[in-house]
Amino acid sequence: MAVTVLIPTTLRGFAQQHSEVEVPAGTAAEVLAAVAEKYPDIREAVFADDGTLREFVHVFVGDRSIQELQGFATPVPDGAEVMLIPTIAGGSGVHAPLIPENREKLSNDEISRYSRHLLLKEVGVAGQRRLKAAKVLIVGLGGLGAPLAQYLAAAGVGTLGLVDFDEVELSNLQRQVIHRTRDIGRPKVASAKEAIRGINPQVKVNTYDYPLTADNALDILGEYDIIADATDNYPARYLINDACVLLGKPDVFAAMFQFEGQVTVFYGKEGPCYRCVYPSPPPPGLVPSCSQGGVMGVLPGILGTIQAGEVIKLIVGGGRPLIGRMLVIDAWNMKFRELKLPHNPDCPISGTHPSIHELETYDYQDFCGLKKQEEEPVEAIAAKELKQRLDAGEQITLVDVREPHERAIIKFPKAKVIPIGQLARRQDELDPSRVTVFICKEGKRSILAIRTLREAGYHGLMFNLKDGINSWARDVDASMPQY
Structure with a gap:
C-alpha cells in the first residue's frame, strides 16, 4: 500500500531533484514523516521547530487541504496523491458582473473590432459595453503582465493601469512578449503602453513608473475595478492583497517558477484572500525568484492569458471565476489540477476579527524578512x-x-x-x-x-x-x- 507525494520544483532541491516519491499510506503525519526520512533536507524547509507545517506550505490530499480535513490525522488512502504546495509568492457559481453596463452605443468600428465577442451570448453587446467601461490595474509588466495587458487591450477593456518601475533588459525578451529588442533600456511602462496602442488605440492607458508602496497603494488601486497581480516578490503580493481587501476589490493572482504556476482570484468579499492561504511568506532565499531559478518562456503566457480570462469573466459576469479555487499547472508534464481554498476566519485582514486596518503603519519588508535583522551580518x-x-x-x-x-x-x-x-x-x-x-x-x-x-x-x-x-x-x- 503506497501513496504518491508530489514535490514542487521549489522544494526539489531538498529532495535530490525528485518530483515525486512513493511512501506507505497512512495518516498525513505518517506520510510526511516518511518523506522527511527519505529526504532529511526537506524537513527543515517544510516543518517549523515545533513540528508544525510552516505557514507558507499547504498539504493537499486530493483537492483539499489537510487544514480543512483532520490536519495531520487526515487519512491518506492507498493510491492517493499528496501535494506539497508552497507559495511561489470552493469557487462560486455564476458570477454577477462587477461593472454596470455602459449605455453608450458601440461605434461601427467597435462592432467590427469586437464582433467575435458580440457573437457570444455570454458577452454580447452588454458585456462589451461593460468591458469598455471597466478599469483594470496590472501590477508588473514582466512575463505575466505582458500577455495579460495585450489580451485585455485586445478585448476592449476601456482603461488599463500599468505599474512597473523596471527597464527592459535583454533577458526579459525570452518571455515578456509585450516588449521588443528595440525597447531594451526603456521603461517597461513606456514600452507596454506603445504596444497596447498598437493593438487597440481605443484603450486609455495610465502608467505608474514607480513602486507600489503602503503609502500610495490605496490611492492607486482605488481608481480601478479589478487588480491583476503580476508581480514577482512577496512584499508586493501581500501589499496588493491587503489593499484589495480593504477596498473590497478582487485580486486576480498568478505566480510561477520554472515549469509550475498557480492562478486564482483572491476576493475577500466572496472567498479567501492571499493571507488566508499563506499567512506568512517563506524565509528569504528559500524559494528562488525566476531570475535565480529560471522559467520556461511560454509558462507566463499560459498563466497571464488565464488571468486575462478571469478578469473578463469578472467584468461581464457569468461563468465561474477562480474564487476559492486554485488552478495549479505543471507545464513540463502538462497537468492541470484544481485545489479548493478555504477562507480562514482567523485571517488578520479578511477574517472575523481583523487586526490589519491600514497599510501605512504595516511594514511589509519586515514581515517578509527582508529588513536587516539583528543577526550577524554576512560579509x-x-x-x-x-x-x-x-x-x-x-x-x-x-x-x-x-x-x-x-x-x-x-x-x-x-x-x-x-x-x-x-x-x-x-x-x-x-x-x-x-x-x-x-x-x-x-x-x-x-x-x-x-x-x-x-x-x-x-x-x-x-x-x-x-x-x-x-x-x-x-x-x-x-x-x-x-x-
Whole structure:
C-alpha cells in the first residue's frame, strides 16, 4: 500500500531533484514523516521547530487541504496523491458582473473590432459595453503582465493601469512578449503602453513608473475595478492583497517558477484572500525568484492569458471565476489540477476579527524578512578582490551552491560543488581553518547558504561573492557569459 507525494520544483532541491516519491499510506503525519526520512533536507524547509507545517506550505490530499480535513490525522488512502504546495509568492457559481453596463452605443468600428465577442451570448453587446467601461490595474509588466495587458487591450477593456518601475533588459525578451529588442533600456511602462496602442488605440492607458508602496497603494488601486497581480516578490503580493481587501476589490493572482504556476482570484468579499492561504511568506532565499531559478518562456503566457480570462469573466459576469479555487499547472508534464481554498476566519485582514486596518503603519519588508535583522551580518567580497587574493596564492575554498543544470551554463573555476539543500549535512567537507567563499548567480542564495551553515553550527570564516558569478563575468573575466 503506497501513496504518491508530489514535490514542487521549489522544494526539489531538498529532495535530490525528485518530483515525486512513493511512501506507505497512512495518516498525513505518517506520510510526511516518511518523506522527511527519505529526504532529511526537506524537513527543515517544510516543518517549523515545533513540528508544525510552516505557514507558507499547504498539504493537499486530493483537492483539499489537510487544514480543512483532520490536519495531520487526515487519512491518506492507498493510491492517493499528496501535494506539497508552497507559495511561489470552493469557487462560486455564476458570477454577477462587477461593472454596470455602459449605455453608450458601440461605434461601427467597435462592432467590427469586437464582433467575435458580440457573437457570444455570454458577452454580447452588454458585456462589451461593460468591458469598455471597466478599469483594470496590472501590477508588473514582466512575463505575466505582458500577455495579460495585450489580451485585455485586445478585448476592449476601456482603461488599463500599468505599474512597473523596471527597464527592459535583454533577458526579459525570452518571455515578456509585450516588449521588443528595440525597447531594451526603456521603461517597461513606456514600452507596454506603445504596444497596447498598437493593438487597440481605443484603450486609455495610465502608467505608474514607480513602486507600489503602503503609502500610495490605496490611492492607486482605488481608481480601478479589478487588480491583476503580476508581480514577482512577496512584499508586493501581500501589499496588493491587503489593499484589495480593504477596498473590497478582487485580486486576480498568478505566480510561477520554472515549469509550475498557480492562478486564482483572491476576493475577500466572496472567498479567501492571499493571507488566508499563506499567512506568512517563506524565509528569504528559500524559494528562488525566476531570475535565480529560471522559467520556461511560454509558462507566463499560459498563466497571464488565464488571468486575462478571469478578469473578463469578472467584468461581464457569468461563468465561474477562480474564487476559492486554485488552478495549479505543471507545464513540463502538462497537468492541470484544481485545489479548493478555504477562507480562514482567523485571517488578520479578511477574517472575523481583523487586526490589519491600514497599510501605512504595516511594514511589509519586515514581515517578509527582508529588513536587516539583528543577526550577524554576512560579509561580502567583490569579484576583483577575490581575484587578487587568489592570484596572491591565498588558500581559499570556493563553494558553488548552484544546481547542476545551472552550472552547465558556466562553471566557476576550481569551485567545490555543494547544492544549497545539502550544505548542512555536508559541512564536514569544509575546512573551518580556511576562508570559504560561496558563489551563486546573483549573490543571494549564497547569503542563505552562509546563514544555513551558521545555524548548523559551522564556525569557519565565510564570505559571499558580491553579486555572484555575474559580477565575476562583468569585472574579472569578460569571456564568461552573464545570465
